[in-house]
Amino acid sequence: MLVYVDDIIVTGSSSAAVQTFIAALSSAFLFRDLGWLNAKISPLLPQFPPQVGPALAEPFSDPTRYCQVVGSLQYVTLTRPDLAFAVNRFCQYIHPPQDCHWEDVKRILRYLQSTKDLGMVIRPMTILSLFCLL
Template sequence: MGPVNYFLGFEVKRNNSSLLLTQTKYAHDLLEKAKMEYSKPCVTPMALGTKLGKEIRDLFDQPTLYQSIVGGLQYLTLSKPDIAFTVNKLSQFLQNPTVLHWTACKRVLWYIKGTLKYGLVFKPHKFLHLEAYVDADWASDINDHRSTCGYAMFLGDNLVQWSSKSKKWCPYPLLKLNTRH
């Protein structure tokens, strides 16, 4: 069948020294769905100091659009871990999205617009070492004081596992794990 170039929304690009996984077409289709394919890009997925809450005023008039776009963004985190924290926050408001939540969602889409061709790069290494980074925002949710905990694990310089989840209590402390083999 030959080398894979496109599979389940992922583009695979190879050269002599690396492999690049992107979801450029999927991201572009998501921008079209939101009617934002001609929007201007921004440099961060979330504005500094943004606090999203579950207030029930100013409800967004197209909740199914919000739910669909956030679901699409969740799939996009498979190749864009830089949006995982923000998408986690947005997914907490699927029941009753407000205009503020939709504005924050559009911000992620503006960021996606500017990073369409970004993805995960995998390169071979002579020495494989495992590094893990963990962080938490320690009860910053303004409604229930839950924490958002996240981690990133690297094998060599290759990001191989990551997560961002809302939890009542974060089981792992702030740390950097570094093992070399």
């Protein structure tokens, strides 16, 4: 289970166990199940295509789009810790983003496009591997 503020990602080697866990959560808490998570970066890139343009120190014309892209990139950092610092930095410019910030966020998207086969793989843990970590 991965928890980020008010979002939870539940994964496991047994679909039945995952569904049982989600049912137990829903009986204790009010939440919305958004279904299967697509962990690939590819759907993110067409949704927010990087468009090349001049970097100006003016307010970005679409702050909602900036927030959506940076918010989506926060989830990418779960398996791409190499981006965590940069994404965190751009989260600090949510209010109000400038054109130069958007240009730099597009650089991250272009980097993701060229390195989309990289990232950490999250594998199920066994009791043995859990004890090895302790």
